[in-house]
Structures are given as structure tokens and as C-alpha cells.
Amino acid sequence: MARIPIGPEFTNDAPVGTAIGEVPPRREPVKVPTHRYISPAWADLEMTHVWPRAWQLACTVDHVPSPGDWFEYTVGNLSVLVVRGDDGRLRGFQNVCRHRGNVLCTGSGSGLTELRCPYHRWSWTLDGKLREVPSRRGFGALRNDDYPLFPVQVGTWGPLVFVNLDPEAEPLDDYLEAIPGLLEWARLEEYVCAYDLTVPLPCNWKTLIEAFSETYHVQGIHREMLPSCDDVNSVNRLYGRHGSLHQPYGVPSPRLRNGATDQEIWDSIIVTQGARYGQDSENPGACPPVPDGGSVRDVLEGLIRDATSAKGLDLSGFDQAQMLDLFQFNLFPNITVIVMCDSITVLRARPGPTPDDALMDLLHLDRRPPGADRDRPVQATIAAEDASLNLVFDQDLSNLQRAQRGLHQPGLDHIVLSREEMRIINLHRNLEEFIGVDELSPEAVAEIQALRSQPPAIGPTPH
Ligand code: FES
Ligand SMILES: [Fe+2]
Known part of the structure; x- marks a missing residue:
């Protein structure tokens, strides 16, 4: 497997991202009590107040x-x-x-x-x-x-x-807030569920879904992505209950001091999502010629247009961002919907028998041409050690098997969250609103309220 070398040119001092609108800088970290991840009493509160009431x-x-x-x-x-x-x-x-x-x-x-x-x-x-x-x-x-x-x-x-x-409960259309409107362009009805896998994991359901609710960990466990993914400036947004991320690809992370060459961007994208572009992710090869005045994104757009046309899909009305980028929606309480032009991945986290157990469900949907067969999805439950999808997902899965244990250490009575982790903070504030408790600081609550009131827009990110 090819690996992108990340050496001294990497910096931990990249500016803090996701600065949107007029929300003032905060003075201190947001603290979330650890008991929410390990305590049977808290799990009982969720079982009483959240699961019987949330969509x-x-x-x-x-x-x-x-x-x-x-x-x-x-x-x-x-x-x-x-x-x-x-x-x-x-x-x-x-x-x-x-x-x-x-x-x-x-x-x-x-x-x-x-x-x-x-x-x-x-x-x-x-x-x-x-x-x-x-x-x-x-x-x-x-x-x-x-x-x-x-x-x-x-x-x-x-x-x-x-x-x-x-x-x-309010109707689903109200619960989904602005999100269906923001995704109207994607024509969700054309996606068909191909498979539905369940993987039991040794972590709390929130530990699981939170691993898919921020990009701060890209520089930790997905370093191969850095030349092709701006993990810092991708736009996060909050709605009332939900959150979103627009992740453009083919744009290097500002954490790379010297940026990335076209070949490095190419290697990174093919190693992490080559199948989508009809490429061998184990052997990226040479980057195809980049048009004068263009970028690797133009090359990628050509490839994905060819790949989707070959499947009989008409995506001619989609712009470059809609063809290439990832549009992620974190829906309270327990799913994330990851929309790309050719596929949707839905990740769902369900509570397991103890606060240290969860069920991860992975639903994969492909876009099919109009009139194509809609077969019943393949359903299976598989052990974590047998679950393997692609490099990036496998990195998440491997980390999830160690993300819960430390939460039991007696010194750790709270975790601390950055604004880059705003979608996680919003999850916790929503849990508080369902359960009827106030453990987050007034400053944290005020910040979440301010972020929620930002315009609910999602679209190509300026770079
Ligand atoms: S018929 Fe259902 S419990 Fe008796
Ligand atoms: Fe990840």
C-alpha cells in the first residue's frame, strides 16, 4: 500500500479553522463530563428521554x-x-x-x-x-x-x-430543518441501498458517532489525506439539532508548510479514494496532465464525470464541487449522512448492552440510473476485525477500538472540545435539551446558540 510521507514539513501550528460568521472567539475549552460515555445512569437517561422521542x-x-x-x-x-x-x-x-x-x-x-x-x-x-x-x-x-x-x-x-x-413529536420534515432543501440538487431519490452492515464495537455510541463529526483527527489518524484535503478550512455549520461539513478534495491542508505538488495531491486522493475515480488505490501512478491554468481538481472532475457517465448517470447539471466534494450531515442523535455525487454512506451508532458497547451500522447507497433495479440490500453483522472498507474507514475503525478505554481513568472527569468540534458540542447540547440537564458552561451554551443561528447554507468553499 502506497503511503504519503509526512515529515518535518508538517506543522501543528496551522490556524484554527471553521471561523464562520460573527461568533466571537471563545475564552476557554468546552468541557463535557466523562460520565456521559461510561455511566449506566446516563445511559438510562438517554433510554428514557432520547430514544423514545427522537427521530x-x-x-x-x-x-x-x-x-x-x-x-x-x-x-x-x-x-x-x-x-x-x-x-x-x-x-x-x-x-x-x-x-x-x-x-x-x-x-x-x-x-x-x-x-x-x-x-x-x-x-x-x-x-x-x-x-x-x-x-x-x-x-x-x-x-x-x-x-x-x-x-x-x-x-x-x-x-x-x-x-x-x-x-x-414534530413531523420529520420539521425535524430535518433546512437540510432537505440544501440537498435538493443531489436528487437523493436516485440512490439505492446496496448493503447494510452492522459491526459491534467496544465503545459508547457517542464515542462512535463523534469520530464522524469532526475533521480535527485527520492530522492524527488520516495523514495520507492531508495533501488532498483541507481539514482546517472546510466549512462546518450547525442548525438547531444537526450539523454539516462541506469537504472539498484536491486542496492541500494548511498543516503542510509547503503545500503539495500536483503529484502529491494525486497520490493522496488515489490512495484514499481511488476506486471512485476508477483508479488502483494501491498504485496511484503518475498524475495525468493538469490543464493550463487548471488544477488537479479539473483532472479529478474529468475522471469522475467519465466514471459516472459509464454507469449511465446523468450528472451534467452538477458543478465541480457537486461532482468532487463530500457533503456530510450529522443528524441528531445518531446518524451521519455522507453524500457524494455517486454514493451515500450513512453511519448510524446505536447503544449496546452497556455504555461501553455500541452497534455501528453502515448503509451504503449507490446512485443508479432512472428505472434501474432496486434490489434488497445485503444485510450482515460482522466482527470489527473482519470489517474492512477502505484505508480511511479502516483507520477510523481501528482507532474506535481504543477510543473508549481511557474514558474510565479516574483522573479524567471531563473531555475538552475545540470549536472545530462544534458538531460534537451540539450533540451534547441537544442531549441536554432532551434530557433536561444543564452541565455545559453558560459560555459553551451561548456559543452553540450563536453558531446555530448562522445562515444555513452549504456550498463550494472559497479558497
Ligand atoms: S397472543 Fe401475543 S402474547 Fe399472547
Ligand atoms: Fe476519520
């Missing part, structure tokens, strides 16, 4: 394409069934039998004509109405209308299916 990604439309398809989404001890009815509509139900509380279905499947509890065979229609109770007379006067399945709110954004157990 969460359950699956994609490709998991439940036809009438009678169902998919079970679990989070902690909660379980939701997403069911496609005979009328083609998606509905959600709490996965519980109204007789004595048995779960109704596990996993996923197709061909349902009713929801029948296997224990004593009560049964409901696919729209949740009770229709059959064996030996009904033994219950006395039992009216079907009194025992429907408990409905769960369902909403879709492009191919993504979200659920919310709280019947009083």
Missing part, C-alpha cells in the same frame, strides 16, 4: 419495497416494525402484542398478509387493526377498536426511512 433512521425504502415487507429497527430495548401495507404505504408500529407483550416479528422479511403474534395467535391487519383473537369469549367484552397496534410515526427523506416512537 431515528430505521432503514431505507429498499429494505421494504413491496406490500407485506417488514423491517425491525431496534435501539436499546425498544423495537419498531416498519411495514409496507397492502395500499403501498409505510407504517410503523411498536413491536409488541397487545395480549401479553410478546414481540410480534424479528428481523425482516416479506409476504406478510397480517401481523400475527406467534404466542397465542392474536392477529392485526397490516394497518394495525386487531382482527382476530382466538377463543375471544374468554376475555369478556373485548372490542377490536380498543386494541390496535401502537402506531409509530414514519417519514421518508429520499430513500431513508425514519421513525419516531413519540406520537406528539
Whole structure:
């Protein structure tokens, strides 16, 4: 595997990035108490106040394409069934039998004509109405209308299916804030879920999702990216609940004192994401000729246009940034949606059996030409040591296996966060708002409020 040498030309004194708008510089670090990552009591607070009330990604439309398809989404001890009815509509139900509380279905499947509890065979229609109770007379006067399945709110954004157990929760469209509008150009409905992998990890769900909520760690564990990725000036933004990052590629990090040559930029991009450009990531070779007055970004744009056209995709309306760059959205509480012109990766972090365990779900979606088949996603659970996707992701995964242990050291009663880590701070402030506690300092809360009120725009970053 080729490696980008990073030597004395590297500096740790690059300016602090993500300075947006008029938010004044802060005086001190934001502190987050460590107990949020290791304490069963805090996990219980999340289980009581967050998971039953927050909108969460359950699956994609490709998991439940036809009438009678169902998919079970679990989070902690909660379980939701997403069911496609005979009328083609998606509905959600709490996965519980109204007789004595048995779960109704596990996993996923197709061909349902009713929801029948296997224990004593009560049964409901696919729209949740009770229709059959064996030996009904033994219950006395039992009216079907009194025992429907408990409905769960369902909403879709492009191919993504979200659920919310709280019947009083705001609609999904409101919860997503400005984000669907900002991504209208990307035509999310053209993306199809190819696979859905679950990897159990020895860390808290927040430790996991936070590893995908800042670029400060690029100079730590993804140094191969530095010649092709400006980890300092890429634009982070906060909304109310959510956050975003626009990451241009083919632009060197200011942490490299002397910048990067075209060949170094090329090597870096091909080593870290060569497959996307139809290149062998193990052997970058010579950088193709850069047009006069142009840049490596122009070369990359040509390659990605060729690669996507060859797949039958019409991206002619996309500009250079839309073709090359990464648009990431961190949706509270537990997913990040990474949009590129040809694929979407959704990473979801679910709590595991203890605060030191999490389930990482990785949903990969490809853009397909209009009318292409939408196969059901391949689903698998794999051990962390067997999970390998690409250089950068594998670096994240490897680090996550050591990111939690230190949080138990008795000296570490809080962690400290930079403004570059604003999306993590916003996650914690939102947790406080759901749970009803105030542990962050007033200055930290004021900063988050100010950052949230910046204009919700995302677009090409000036360099
Ligand atoms: S628990 Fe479901 S029918 Fe008895
Ligand atoms: Fe990373």
C-alpha cells in the first residue's frame, strides 16, 4: 500500500479553522463530563428521554419495497416494525402484542398478509387493526377498536426511512430543518441501498458517532489525506439539532508548510479514494496532465464525470464541487449522512448492552440510473476485525477500538472540545435539551446558540 510521507514539513501550528460568521472567539475549552460515555445512569437517561422521542433512521425504502415487507429497527430495548401495507404505504408500529407483550416479528422479511403474534395467535391487519383473537369469549367484552397496534410515526427523506416512537413529536420534515432543501440538487431519490452492515464495537455510541463529526483527527489518524484535503478550512455549520461539513478534495491542508505538488495531491486522493475515480488505490501512478491554468481538481472532475457517465448517470447539471466534494450531515442523535455525487454512506451508532458497547451500522447507497433495479440490500453483522472498507474507514475503525478505554481513568472527569468540534458540542447540547440537564458552561451554551443561528447554507468553499 502506497503511503504519503509526512515529515518535518508538517506543522501543528496551522490556524484554527471553521471561523464562520460573527461568533466571537471563545475564552476557554468546552468541557463535557466523562460520565456521559461510561455511566449506566446516563445511559438510562438517554433510554428514557432520547430514544423514545427522537427521530431515528430505521432503514431505507429498499429494505421494504413491496406490500407485506417488514423491517425491525431496534435501539436499546425498544423495537419498531416498519411495514409496507397492502395500499403501498409505510407504517410503523411498536413491536409488541397487545395480549401479553410478546414481540410480534424479528428481523425482516416479506409476504406478510397480517401481523400475527406467534404466542397465542392474536392477529392485526397490516394497518394495525386487531382482527382476530382466538377463543375471544374468554376475555369478556373485548372490542377490536380498543386494541390496535401502537402506531409509530414514519417519514421518508429520499430513500431513508425514519421513525419516531413519540406520537406528539414534530413531523420529520420539521425535524430535518433546512437540510432537505440544501440537498435538493443531489436528487437523493436516485440512490439505492446496496448493503447494510452492522459491526459491534467496544465503545459508547457517542464515542462512535463523534469520530464522524469532526475533521480535527485527520492530522492524527488520516495523514495520507492531508495533501488532498483541507481539514482546517472546510466549512462546518450547525442548525438547531444537526450539523454539516462541506469537504472539498484536491486542496492541500494548511498543516503542510509547503503545500503539495500536483503529484502529491494525486497520490493522496488515489490512495484514499481511488476506486471512485476508477483508479488502483494501491498504485496511484503518475498524475495525468493538469490543464493550463487548471488544477488537479479539473483532472479529478474529468475522471469522475467519465466514471459516472459509464454507469449511465446523468450528472451534467452538477458543478465541480457537486461532482468532487463530500457533503456530510450529522443528524441528531445518531446518524451521519455522507453524500457524494455517486454514493451515500450513512453511519448510524446505536447503544449496546452497556455504555461501553455500541452497534455501528453502515448503509451504503449507490446512485443508479432512472428505472434501474432496486434490489434488497445485503444485510450482515460482522466482527470489527473482519470489517474492512477502505484505508480511511479502516483507520477510523481501528482507532474506535481504543477510543473508549481511557474514558474510565479516574483522573479524567471531563473531555475538552475545540470549536472545530462544534458538531460534537451540539450533540451534547441537544442531549441536554432532551434530557433536561444543564452541565455545559453558560459560555459553551451561548456559543452553540450563536453558531446555530448562522445562515444555513452549504456550498463550494472559497479558497
Ligand atoms: S402474547 Fe401475543 S397472543 Fe399472547
Ligand atoms: Fe476519520
